[in-house]
Amino acid sequence: MSRRSWTLLTSAFLVMVFGLVGAFVPVPYVALGPGPTHDTLGSYEGREVVRIEGTETFPTGGHLNMTTVSVTDRLSVFNALGFWMSGNHALAPRELYFPPDKTEEQVERTNTRAFRSSQTAAETAALRQLDYPTKLVAGQVLSGSPADGVIAPGDELLSARGESLSDPDSLVQALSDTEPGQTVSVEFRHEDEPPQRTEFELADHPDKPERGFLGIQPTLRPDVDFDIDIRLPDVGGPSAGLMFSLAVVDKLTPGELNGGKFVAGTGEISPTGQVGRIGGIGFKMIRAHQAGARYFLTPAGNCAAAESQAPEGLRLVKVSTLGDAVEALEDIAAGETPPGC
Template sequence: MTSVILVAAFGLLGAFAPVPFVALGPGPTYNTLGEEAGTPVIRIDGQRTYPTAGHLNMTTVSVTDHLSMLGALGLWVSGRYALAPREVYYPPEKTEQEIEQENTQAFNDSQTDAETAALHHLGYPTKVLAGTVVTGSPADAVIEPGDQLIAVDGKPITDPPALQAAVAASKPGEQVRLTFRHGDEPERTVPVVLGTSSDGRPQGFLGVGAVGRPDVPFDIKISLADVGGPSAGLMFSLAIVDKLTPGELNGGKFVAGTGEIDAVGNVGPIGGIPFKMTMAREAGATTFLVPAGNCSEAKSQAPDGLQLVRVGTLDEATKALDTLRDGGAPPSC
């Protein structure tokens, strides 16, 4: 009788006792050229668009939380999932709501960067805005987040690095003339005395984090619910480029991929690429765009029948797809 009770107790413990792990596995994949729930994933209003075909799929990783001992063991034994410490994805100092908000914000920021990168790639004009203004900094008394940065000492600010370059040779205590525009108001030029940065850098400190944004008379809307994180950026950018240019960027084929992208088109590495490749191949993809920083990992775990294409920038990605469409061999991992 005692042994039966112990077996039952261990069975209940395994079935219901939580473990400090999450399971990572293949998540949903979405065609950025298509629709979800009857709504275009990417819609462009106020500008001519061109027909597209095939797929440019973004990929995701599923994170399964609140696992029991038996549940975690079952997922791990399946070979389709990996276990990771829960605290990596759900830090104990944050609530689940805070983590969800952060993931949603990262996804929204990635959409903005994807739009900016795509339009920059296509030669559309961009403007530079004050993304952040450090409280108490020299700029804090002059401008607000969202103000357009136009020039420093007459030097045009055409992209975020241009702002850094404009003060690179300055010293704390020097005065610069900052030209900016607040909302729809006329542009203004005001003197600003540069301060000292907290990290001890020798150049003068202005206290502005600049961001590039498209300066176009049309709207791009990305609609995709229940997805978080920044890793869809590359595929969003490619879909925007495809819709705004004649012809089919993917040659009508099933291309999938992943990668974080910044506003000037640099593609950064991401996590979970084995799971993303697995789901992409199962969905029908024959080509997968891999951030250069993920190539070693991807090459060692790529599913059969999935061609890996190495990309470090949006320009490289579009050139690789052009090469594929023309029957050539793009850079591989």
């Protein structure tokens, strides 16, 4: 064969190899982009996203959309290049979303637990905002701790060292001046059983060795005689908490909280109503804008990044607490300008 023929044959072979590598060899990255958005006031697959039963609810209007970030895994070289060149996606190391020491099923379970915890926090924050009663319960009990095997997750915490408990800080304060080895009394209630008082010998605190450790992570739960059910399949993580809380507030109060406007947003929420920063703010704003949102509720901790990425025509509304968000929606409904980033 002539030199030219060999050159053409070699070139064709290299192109074929490159094509196979580009199409089938995976890269250690995932693609992040705008994910689905859902109206928390609406329905999904024929079922209300936020359903309240056992008490009076009121009609709502407009939209209160939660937003998500899509994570595309198992990328080839060509896939990765395509996402990178699209302008609406970014590549991130796969290990950040799928740690090598965890299976994909474990990651999915972690995300599901975070979503369920977010739902409970959203319900509690909303009911506290509306002055409904709440109770302090054991959210988690650390294995091997003094409380393990005695107090169970979900048990109501009534008092510690004779001091009444009302919120997580009250338990922290009650134990703040204790020492390892010290005996303290805790009153608690399991389900509908009578309250019981037990003496616990405190262990060493894992973070503050000089302080006594009980082994309970307290949290607030609603204490009402009606049911709130939040359900949105195939969504994980805690960042929809703020929008779920607002949907509960809207349904339990007369009038349209948002004035019938299209509002979207994001933000993790604590049972006490604090709004935490989240990831992927740019992608969430893109999807909200594409869906037709005019306002975007933005956690205060995300404002700096959001300002530089916000699509034209999407007004950012700064929120630090659920109360801030409710007041901002009331401003929008009244035709006033809410606080911006």
